[in-house]
Amino acid sequence: MPSPPSRTDRRVAIIKALAHPSRLLIAESLQSGEQCVCDLRELVGGDLSTVSKHLTVMREAGLLEMEKRGLNVYYRLRCPCLLSFFECVDSLAAEAGKRK
């Protein structure tokens, strides 16, 4: 039987959900408001099924909420705190750029 996810497991799942170029772009784009899957597909390119799977990863990690309205499915961020995280990452990314 599978043991329940530990505190660390849940943390890692959340971080992993951001650790991919397409998913990071999606998270950043959703900061300005909800978007449907087709919008996000235009954003990141590639197959619709691939985008859908990325969104599933992010939703299961707890990062996103989804809501179906009509034919479209809209996704939005569940966390207002991502912004400060991105600032942190960017300050490191800027230094990494200079260092090398």
Place this chain on the structure above:
Amino acid sequence: MPSPPSRTDRRVAIIKALAHPSRLLIAESLQSGEQCVCDLRELVGGDLSTVSKHLTVMREAGLLEMEKRGLNVYYRLRCPCLLSFFECVDSLAAEAGKRK
């Protein structure tokens, strides 16, 4: 020829460097000050070479600094801002725990 890493690539590298149970534990532990590799090995368990490779990933992403003193190599965080990020992750992780 390889194109230079984009802004998103650098961001992703930093996030990926935290997206593993052992590496996340290491980052959290280093918040209270520098530690040598053998300390971190005790923390996460497993082979020393595995720990060393995790540290290399984190260092190359820009997360850590290393310094050799005597026989030991000490690692420390390069970013004071990780703390607020972990608070963000934890608030999500707590909700994810409740939700399911």
Place this chain on the structure above:
DNA sequence: CCTTTACTTGGCGTTTTCGCCAAGTAGTCT
């Protein structure tokens, strides 16, 4: 009801990541 649109799910080959072992390097000690 049938078709179309907007997705989601299953499957599968390819790529990446992970972790151990073995071997190499750099200080320290005697």
Place this chain on the structure above:
DNA sequence: AGACTACTTGGCGAAAACGCCAAGTAAAGG
């Protein structure tokens, strides 16, 4: 110098993540 300690690096098999295609589902429209 030789032995020992504390790592780092190379290599490799196993596991996980990725992305496409094909098939399935749900709501809307004719």
